[in-house]
Amino acid sequence: MLIQRQTPSLRPLITAHLAQTMTLLGLSVMELQQQIDAELAANPALELVEGRRCPACHRPLVGVEACPVCSRPPHLAADEPIVFLSPRQDFRVGGGVAAVEDLPDDNAIPEVQDLPGYVLRQVAAELRPEDRPLAAHILTSLDDDGLLAVPPAEIALYHRVPLARVNDVLRLIQRADPLGVGSPSPQEALLVQLEVLNETRPAPPLAFEAVRRCMDLLSRHRYQELGRALGVSSAAARQVAQFISDNLNPYPARAHWGEIRSGDSAPVNVYHEPDVVISRLEQREDAPLVVEVATPLAGWLRVNPLFREALPQAPADKSEQWRLDLERAELLVKCMQQRNHTLVRLARRLAVLQRDFILQGDAYLQPITRAQLAQDLGVHESTISRAVSDKAVQLPNGHIIPMSSFFDRSRQVRTALKMLISQETTALNDNDLAQLLSRQGYAVARRTVAKYRAMEGILPAHLRQRLPARGAP
DNA sequence: CTATGGCACGGATT
DNA sequence: AATCCGTGCCATAG
Numbered sequence: 001m002l003i004q005r006q007t008p009s010l011r012p013l014i015t016a017h018l019a020q021t022m023t024l025l026g027l028s029v030m031e032l033q034q035q036i037d038a039e040l041a042a043n044p045a046l047e048l049v050e051g052r053r054c055p056a057c058h059r060p061l062v063g064v065e066a067c068p069v070c071s072r073p074p075h076l077a078a079d080e081p082i083v084f085l086s087p088r089q090d091f092r093v094g095g096g097v098a099a100v101e102d103l104p105d106d107n108a109i110p111e112v113q114d115l116p117g118y119v120l121r122q123v124a125a126e127l128r129p130e131d132r133p134l135a136a137h138i139l140t141s142l143d144d145d146g147l148l149a150v151p152p153a154e155i156a157l158y159h160r161v162p163l164a165r166v167n168d169v170l171r172l173i174q175r176a177d178p179l180g181v182g183s184p185s186p187q188e189a190l191l192v193q194l195e196v197l198n199e200t201r202p203a204p205p206l207a208f209e210a211v212r213r214c215m216d217l218l219s220r221h222r223y224q225e226l227g228r229a230l231g232v233s234s235a236a237a238r239q240v241a242q243f244i245s246d247n248l249n250p251y252p253a254r255a256h257w258g259e260i261r262s263g264d265s266a267p268v269n270v271y272h273e274p275d276v277v278i279s280r281l282e283q284r285e286d287a288p289l290v291v292e293v294a295t296p297l298a299g300w301l302r303v304n305p306l307f308r309e310a311l312p313q314a315p316a317d318k319s320e321q322w323r324l325d326l327e328r329a330e331l332l333v334k335c336m337q338q339r340n341h342t343l344v345r346l347a348r349r350l351a352v353l354q355r356d357f358i359l360q361g362d363a364y365l366q367p368i369t370r371a372q373l374a375q376d377l378g379v380h381e382s383t384i385s386r387a388v389s390d391k392a393v394q395l396p397n398g399h400i401i402p403m404s405s406f407f408d409r410s411r412q413v414r415t416a417l418k419m420l421i422s423q424e425t426t427a428l429n430d431n432d433l434a435q436l437l438s439r440q441g442y443a444v445a446r447r448t449v450a451k452y453r454a455m456e457g458i459l460p461a462h463l464r465q466r467l468p469a470r471g472a473p
Numbered sequence: 474c475t476a477t478g479g480c481a482c483g484g485a486t487t
Numbered sequence: 488a489a490t491c492c493g494t495g496c497c498a499t500a501g
Contacts, residue, residue: 370487385487409486409492429476445494450477460477462501477500486491 021335025342026386029088029275033296036336040301045322045329047304048297051087060087063300063340069281069290081289081351082281083344087298088273115181116140121273122176127169134159134169138182146181146252147189177400178252186250187215193248206230206240218244242422274394276347276403278358289351289358289396293343301336303329345377346387350406357406358395362415370407413442414452421453427464 024032040046053060054067061067062085072082116139127135134155143149152170156163173182179196180189190211197203209230210218217226218241227237277292303326314322350373356364370388374381391403405411420428420436428436430449437444444452453460 369485371485381487389487407486431476446476447478447494447496448492451493454478462476475501477498479498480496482493482495484492484494487489 017331017334020331021338022382022386024335024339025383026389028273028390028392029294029296030273031390032339033088036296036301036332039328039332043325043329043332045304045307045325046332047302047307049299049302051299060298062087062295062298072288076288078286078288079352079355081278081291081348081355083291083293083348083351085295085340085344086277086292088294088296115142115146118273119173119176119181123172126172131165131169134161134166135173138166138170138173142182145186146178147186148182148184152184178249180249181252183252186219187211189252190244190248190250197248204240204243206232206236207244210237210240211244219250273392274400275391276343277394278351279396280359285359289355291347291351293340293347295340301333303333342377342379342383342387346373346384349373349376350403354406362411363419365406365408365411365415367409367412368407369409410452413437413444414456416440416442417449417452418456418458421458421464427461429461 024035027035040048051060051062054070056070057067059067059069064084068082068084076082116136119139120135123135124132137155137159138148141148141150141155148170152166153163156166159166170182174180174189174192175196180192183189183192191208194203194208194211210226214226214229217229221241223234223237223241226241227234230237230240232240273294275294277294279290279292281287281290307322307329308326311319311322311326351358353368354364354366357366370384371381374384377384388403388407392400393403393406394400416437417433420433430446430453434444434446434449437449450460458464
């Protein structure tokens with residue numbers, strides 16, 4: 001990929017620049033870091049300048065003088081997000097990378113993370129070092145559903161620690177994303193999810209009761225008996241069950257960022273490290289968004305000035321090699337700047353356009369296209385395409401989604417569809433659903449409704465008479 | 474006969 | 488140029 005010419009006229013240099021900028025843009029942070037590390041090791045002309053940290057909030061400063069958060073103008077408008085570069089290691093969890101060593105069979109930083117690695121990264125910061133082996137043990141003992149396959153007591157015994165300590169670690173893990181992961185049972189996974197959900201928006205109190213006491217009735221859809229057990233009507237019981245199946249997932253590892261529909265033989269869940277992390281400056285609803293664009297380095301790259309000075313005095317046999325090194329270094333530095341610039345501008349624009357989606361979820365996703373954004377930012381469409389592809393974004397609610405979700409044209413309609421079906425009294429057929437949707441302003445054909453249903457894993461009308469819960473296929 | 478899923482086509486998007 | 492997506496038509500299951 002590194003194009004070099006013996007006679008570097010300006011022309012090939014420019015095309016090389018373009019070519020490399022493009023390739024770098026299409027890389028995720030993880031992949032990029034590997035490239036950079038390799039180049040840093042191989043090229044003496046390249047130099048890494050360590051970044052400083054903000055004296056006030058300790059945030060690492062990459063390529064900026066003043067901390068973008070602490071020095072922001074007061075009373076920033078809500079739709080004006082704070083966007084800045086942030087080194088990957090500082091992401092979400094401080095020094096999380098170090099903990100990966102604790103996992104067996106996980107020597108390098110994997111391109112696609114498995115579930116254990118993904119969870120470990122999240123909890124690493126809050127984990128006391130002496131508890132790491134416990135966490136590693138727990139995470140390597142997960143089954144395909146993300147549930148703990150061995151009893152906690154066994155882990156405690158193995159490490160000769162009190163059971164309470166294992167449970168503490170377990171609690172930490174359960175509250176990581178995907179929520180409820182590491183729970184010994186679906187029941188406990190649901191309870192954890194309910195607790196966390198309850199912190200942001202109140203969940204029906206009956207839901208706790210139902211999960212805690214009537215798990216078996218719930219999973220067998222015995223709403224009559226469930227109602228009786230809870231002391232409410234069977235209709236109310238159904239509502240509770242509906243709420244649970246809509247908002248909770250008894251098998252945390254499934255249906256996370258849903259690669260696992262369409263009856264594929266190999267249900268592969270992939271977890272990406274985020275390339276962009278979005279959070280809220282404050283808990284207030286109208287607080288500005290804080291958007292961190294991951295860079296592979298805790299500092300910035302530049303051409304080593306000493307190397308440049310020394311170039312004229314190069315020994316005759318090395319002179320050509322040195323010149324090439326310098327060229328490569330300059331190229332890479334330029335390309336990195338370009339990449340960061342593009343990514344930051346893209347992230348800012350997305351944060352503005354999709355603020356409602358970021359904060360309030362799928363129903364508010366605006367159907368935008370990459371082409372539109374390309375126009376907005378004054379770049380070529382393929383630039384946006386590359387910038388978006390293979391990138392992952394972490395939302396304030398902790399979910400990690402592919403950046404391409406921001407351009408999902410049908411998500412809004414699909415959630416509207418889900419709403420309709422969850423609120424239906426009698427099972428509506430696709431035709432009726434299409435009509436209702438068009439009344440809400442979503443004009444879609446009957447055939448399309450069927451497709452959306454399939455995407456969401458919703459059964460056809462005649463099989464929906466008795467609400468079947470989502471979950472195990 | 475009705476509701477649904479498969480296949481294929483054309484236009485939009487990447 | 489390749490791919491994705493919504494849609495229409497048609498076979499078929501219920």
